[in-house]
Amino acid sequence: MKIFEFIMSEGFFDMFLDIVIIIIKIAVVVGVAMLHVMYATWAERKSIGRMQVRMGPMEVGFHGLLQPIADGVKLFFKEDIIPANADKPVFYVSPVIIMMSTLVSLSVIPFFDGFVVANINIGLLFILAMSSIGAYGIVLAGWSSNSKYPFLGGLRASAQVISYEVAMGLSLVGVMIMAGSLNLQDIVKAQAAYPTGMYVVPQIIAFFVFVVSALAETNRTPFDMPEAENELVAGYFTEYSGIRFALFFLGEYVGMIVMACMAVVCFLGGWTLPPFIVKIVPFVESVPFIGLFIFLAKLYVCIFFYYWIRATVPRYRYDQVMALGWKLLIPLALLNILITGVIKILA
Amino acid sequence: MTLNQVFFGYFAFVIVLTSLLVVTRKNPVHSVLWMLIMFFHVAALYLFLNAEFIAAIQIIVYAGAILVLYVFVIFLLNLKQEIGDEQRVGEWPVGLAIALSIGLLMLIPMAGIKVGMMGKWGVKAIEDETHTVALGKVLYTDYLLPFELASLILLVAIVGAVVLSKKKKKVEGQ
Known part of the structure; x- marks a missing residue:
């Protein structure tokens, strides 16, 4: 009887409603993120094609607009091959770890004022924690394939990700000091109080360190050593095919979007416009969902920056990657913490 | 039984179970993976104590850095030989008996635990x-x-x- 009373009580109904709302929010965020991943691949091929004076995908649909759907269908129906001596459970689980760790990071990102799946006080640390878990997916995929190229790719990835995680964490400390909070919503609101409405101006050193280490964390060119195709075939996912390969691909793109979101939230003012622009055109604030559009516009600029870098810069040598991380980025980030701390005390 | 107790019971059970799995697996890589799951549940226990910062640091430092270094070292071992080796030494029942008796000794003072003064x-x-x-x-x-x-x-x-x-x-x- 007690259980029945509990179910009929007000408290249970509220809890039930909360859970339903959270599930709807998760569905919306994951759905929109997946759509973005699909068209991020299309946009990448298109924009890199244009930069290299090619057309990019043109065949499927108008200007290749249906290409991502065709690619997805193809990957779903491809044969799933598992190497004979692979460590099967680990081989199955590693693409899932990558997908999980990147998708979960989306849950703490505030997309516009008041819209975030989980408004937690340690949002920034949560994303750092999840990106360090993603390294397992790469390392274990390389090891469990029982093949030399994936193994080398996995080893490279683990060393690279550990090194650049330090630089990325330290670069965000400047933002934490200025905002006085680890809650991503509070960080955005703290930036609105600043004259330019963005931390990228006072934290320019940190922003540079963050952008470079975000490229390295997501294994994008010029830091794509773990999947350097002319040395390692395809790096850590060489032995994966079909839907498991697709999971790696999705995880990588979601990771890229998460890092771009972090740049927008921590350095570019999130969903807000700089105060001086609002002063010139005050009516923008009354447009419905304007915050979401501003956020997305900033996000697309960041993602385009990834493509731009990829089309411009050649790949680093492995020892150069390590030297850059430990000898340049980490000292710069430490210097930035020192300067920010001193200014915070004096001001 | 409140909801909190149900969750605590779940986390405690999984921590014990995965800890046992860590020490009984033959393949060290599998041990590390079970340990990863254990670390997550320990972090959840910290969340129960309202210690969200410690929970995040638990994941970043232990799961993200130290355990990856374990994986690194294990990769450099000769795993094939490691898996083929006999896992237990002949005298393992003696060791088990000693461990269990130390565990019992630690359980006895549990009855005398008093809640301390509430701090600031x-x-x-x-x-x-x-x-x-x-x-x-x-x-x-x-x-x-x-x-x-x-x-x-x-x-x-x-x-x-x-x-x-x-x-x-x-x-x-x-």
Whole structure:
């Protein structure tokens, strides 16, 4: 009887409603993120094609607009091959770890004022924690394939990700000091109080360190050593095919979007416009969902920056990657913490 | 039984189960993976204590850095030989008996545990200040000296590791 009373009580109904709302929010965020991943691949091929004076995908649909759907269908129906001596459970689980760790990071990102799946006080640390878990997916995929190229790719990835995680964490400390909070919503609101409405101006050193280490964390060119195709075939996912390969691909793109979101939230003012622009055109604030559009516009600029870098810069040598991380980025980030701390005390 | 107890029971059960799996797996990589799951559940226990900062650090430092280094070392072992080896030494029942009796000895004083005095940082105070702020304030005011001493000891360890791993210069004439 007690259980029945509990179910009929007000408290249970509220809890039930909360859970339903959270599930709807998760569905919306994951759905929109997946759509973005699909068209991020299309946009990448298109924009890199244009930069290299090619057309990019043109065949499927108008200007290749249906290409991502065709690619997805193809990957779903491809044969799933598992190497004979692979460590099967680990081989199955590693693409899932990558997908999980990147998708979960989306849950703490505030997309516009008041819209975030989980408004937690340690949002920034949560994303750092999840990106360090993603390294397992790469390392274990390389090891469990029982093949030399994936193994080398996995080893490279683990060393690279550990090194650049330090630089990325330290670069965000400047933002934490200025905002006085680890809650991503509070960080955005703290930036609105600043004259330019963005931390990228006072934290320019940190922003540079963050952008470079975000490229390295997501294994994008010029830091794509773990999947350097002319040395390692395809790096850590060489032995994966079909839907498991697709999971790696999705995880990588979601990771890229998460890092771009972090740049927008921590350095570019999130969903807000700089105060001086609002002063010139005050009516923008009354447009419905304007915050979401501003956020997305900033996000697309960041993602385009990834493509731009990829089309411009050649790949680093492995020892150069390590030297850059430990000898340049980490000292710069430490210097930035020192300067920010001193200014915070004096001001 | 409240909802909190149900969750605590789940986390405690999984921690015990995965800890057992860690020590009984033949393949060290599988052990590391079970340990990863255990670390997540330990972090969840910290969340129960309103210690969100410690929970995040638990994942970043233990799961993200230390355990990856374990994986690194294990990769350099000869795993095929490791898996083929006999897992237990012949005298394992003796070891088990000793371990169990030490465990029992530790259980006896549990009955005498008394809840200590409530300090300044109760659940309410931490919820008001947020855990990170509270921890920072305590560490950098009341416990500044122990905190700095601990960091000095860690620094010595780092410098020591660098010195030990540095290649010695060749003596002339050799």
